[in-house]
Amino acid sequence: MEYDIVHYPEKHRFELKRDGMAAFVQYRLVGNNLDVIHTIVPEPLGGQGIAAALVKAAFDYALENQLKPRVTCSYAVAWLKRHKEYER
Numbered sequence: 001m002e003y004d005i006v007h008y009p010e011k012h013r014f015e016l017k018r019d020g021m022a023a024f025v026q027y028r029l030v031g032n033n034l035d036v037i038h039t040i041v042p043e044p045l046g047g048q049g050i051a052a053a054l055v056k057a058a059f060d061y062a063l064e065n066q067l068k069p070r071v072t073c074s075y076a077v078a079w080l081k082r083h084k085e086y087e088r
Contacts, residue, residue: 005054005057007061011026012026012028013025014057019044021045023045024039025039025055025073029067033067033068035072036070037073051075051079055075055080056083
């Protein structure tokens with residue numbers, strides 16, 4: 001499914017709004033690493049692939065900007081294990 005994900009670099013997050021709620025991935029930049037530290041999806045939006053789309057958007061951004069994807073967030077750790085193409 002396609003989602004309209006917006007990057008807010010000043011907030012260090014990728015966000016999606018749906019049904020009046022916001023889901024987001026929060027990251028921090030550490031050297032040349034983009035570290036996903038939180039993945040937040042409100043319960044009513046769960047089970048729709050939103051968390052996966054947000055993490056993918058963050059890691060796509062990292063690779064496009066010569067940043068190495070890193071993960072602190074437990075969801076992003078599991079996602080990265082399933083998507084080895086993002087490991088650098």
